[in-house]
Amino acid sequence: xxxxxTVRRTRPRGEIRRSQILDAATEIFLEYxxxxxxIDLVVERAGASKATVYSFFGGKDxxxxxxxxxxxxxxxxxxxxxxxxxxxxxxxxxxxxxxFMEVVMAPDAVGLYRLIIAEGIRFPELARTFYRLGPDRTxxxxxxxxxVWRERGLIRVDDPQRAAVQFFDLVSADxxxxxxxxxxxxxxxxxxQRSIDHAVQVFWNGIRVDGRPA
Amino acid sequence: xxxxxTVRRTRPRGEIRRSQILDAATEIFLEYxxxxxxIDLVVERAGASKATVYSFFGGKDxxxxxxxxxxxxxxxxxxxxxxxxxxxxxxxxxxxxxxFMEVVMAPDAVGLYRLIIAEGIRFPELARTFYRLGPDRTxxxxxxxxxVWRERGLIRVDDPQRAAVQFFDLVSADxxxxxxxxxxxxxxxxxxQRSIDHAVQVFWNGIRVDGRPA
DNA sequence: GTCTATATGAAGATAGAC
DNA sequence: GTCTATCTTCATATAGAC
Numbered sequence: 001x002x003x004x005x006t007v008r009r010t011r012p013r014g015e016i017r018r019s020q021i022l023d024a025a026t027e028i029f030l031e032y033x034x035x036x037x038x039i040d041l042v043v044e045r046a047g048a049s050k051a052t053v054y055s056f057f058g059g060k061d062x063x064x065x066x067x068x069x070x071x072x073x074x075x076x077x078x079x080x081x082x083x084x085x086x087x088x089x090x091x092x093x094x095x096x097x098x099x100f101m102e103v104v105m106a107p108d109a110v111g112l113y114r115l116i117i118a119e120g121i122r123f124p125e126l127a128r129t130f131y132r133l134g135p136d137r138t139x140x141x142x143x144x145x146x147x148v149w150r151e152r153g154l155i156r157v158d159d160p161q162r163a164a165v166q167f168f169d170l171v172s173a174d175x176x177x178x179x180x181x182x183x184x185x186x187x188x189x190x191x192x193q194r195s196i197d198h199a200v201q202v203f204w205n206g207i208r209v210d211g212r213p214a
Numbered sequence: 215x216x217x218x219x220t221v222r223r224t225r226p227r228g229e230i231r232r233s234q235i236l237d238a239a240t241e242i243f244l245e246y247x248x249x250x251x252x253i254d255l256v257v258e259r260a261g262a263s264k265a266t267v268y269s270f271f272g273g274k275d276x277x278x279x280x281x282x283x284x285x286x287x288x289x290x291x292x293x294x295x296x297x298x299x300x301x302x303x304x305x306x307x308x309x310x311x312x313x314f315m316e317v318v319m320a321p322d323a324v325g326l327y328r329l330i331i332a333e334g335i336r337f338p339e340l341a342r343t344f345y346r347l348g349p350d351r352t353x354x355x356x357x358x359x360x361x362v363w364r365e366r367g368l369i370r371v372d373d374p375q376r377a378a379v380q381f382f383d384l385v386s387a388d389x390x391x392x393x394x395x396x397x398x399x400x401x402x403x404x405x406x407q408r409s410i411d412h413a414v415q416v417f418w419n420g421i422r423v424d425g426r427p428a
Numbered sequence: 429g430t431c432t433a434t435a436t437g438a439a440g441a442t443a444g445a446c
Numbered sequence: 447g448t449c450t451a452t453c454t455t456c457a458t459a460t461a462g463a464c
Contacts, residue, residue, distance in 0.1 A: 014447065033333075050440085207416070
């Protein structure tokens with residue numbers, strides 16, 4: 001083969017600048033939103049130039065897509081590895097709820113969700129990707145745990161997938177929506193803990209097999 | 215009193231143009247979002263002129279605030295009058311959940327919520343107003359019903375206010391978030407009905423006084 | 429009060445040097 | 447590959463006529 005198959009190892013060439021730009025852009029977009037963010041702000045914070053941004057990402061749209069895809073992975077990785085499903089259901093629920101809230105209430109995660117909602121109409125494919133890579137995987141995680149508990153006869157639930165969504169909604173929906181709107185209670189950590197406790201209580205009463213009140 | 219207290223009845227003077235502009239602007243903002251909306255688009259759809267828009271609302275910000283305040287009232291009025299609290303709790307819950315979903319899943323309501331979330335950072339006071347006039351009143355409504363049921367010994371619940379939020383989150387959170395992101399299942403009405411049924415089931419098991427499974 | 433026409437400025441995008 | 451400097455577009459906002 002004459003000259004076509006030149007095996008390039010052009011790795012660290014522009015990768016550094018690309019990362020710098022992407023990190024700066026993520027901060028800017030999360031802080032100002034899509035409309036409020038400008039390429040100039042990104043350039044300034046990254047210490048790069050406009051032309052480089054355009055050569056890497058094509059434009060503001062491409063930059064936005066790159067941000068979402070990279071960030072979902074990073075946030076989800078914080079959710080960690082599937083742990084052992086031990087048999088104290090209420091304790092396990094409270095534990096996974098706590099980790100869930102740490103992840104989804106983090107400013108970055110809230111900002112990303114806000115971006116998806118704000119621009120979902122203009123970028124529907126991106127929103128779908130976000131849900132597939134993010135929330136849906138988390139739901140599936142808990143659904144698996146619920147299935148195991150059901151097989152062991154510890155709980156009574158028709159549809160583990162739906163029940164998982166219900167549980168996370170009980171834990172997070174209200175606080176998460178207020179966070180997205182920029183409205184949060186003063187003692188956030190206390191509010192989160194109470195939300196978890198009450199969610200576990202109602203949910204547990206809803207799925208337990210015997211009937212006596214807690 | 216000489217000349218100061220001239221009682222003007224300058225009502226229908228500019229009120230017509232104002233309404234025309236506000237209606238057109240609401241459509242444009244809900245359709246394109248704050249960033250995508252332009253005064254030119256509003257002017258075109260309203261058949262008015264830029265200068266008139268500015269004389270009424272001061273600018274894009276003022277127009278946005280006027281839209282939110284007017285729209286929350288209109289949407290909430292659709293929720294209607296507090297009905298009689300009859301004693302079939304599960305039936306009543308399903309009924310109020312159905313009306314709630316009709317209101318909050320309507321395209322206008324979803325669009326308004328999306329606007330609040332997207333621009334909440336830039337307009338925090340507006341977001342607070344929105345919550346006070348909208349969701350918080352709805353929660354209080356159901357909380358009142360729950361209190362009545364509790365007094366009658368029909369349910370067991372510690373904090374009616376929190377329980378109300380929990381119930382509406384169970385019913386709506388997942389579908390509502392997907393709607394805001396522009397992602398909806400094909401059979402929306404079926405999905406809503408199923409969401410209501412499952413929410414009532416879990417919530418009822420969580421608050422009922424006796425312990426036998428349904 | 430309402431319009432037409434215009435000023436002003438900002439932000440996305442690119443041409444060309446190094 | 448990366449920068450500086452520039453172009454172009456377009457949206458906000460206003461001045462002035464009717």
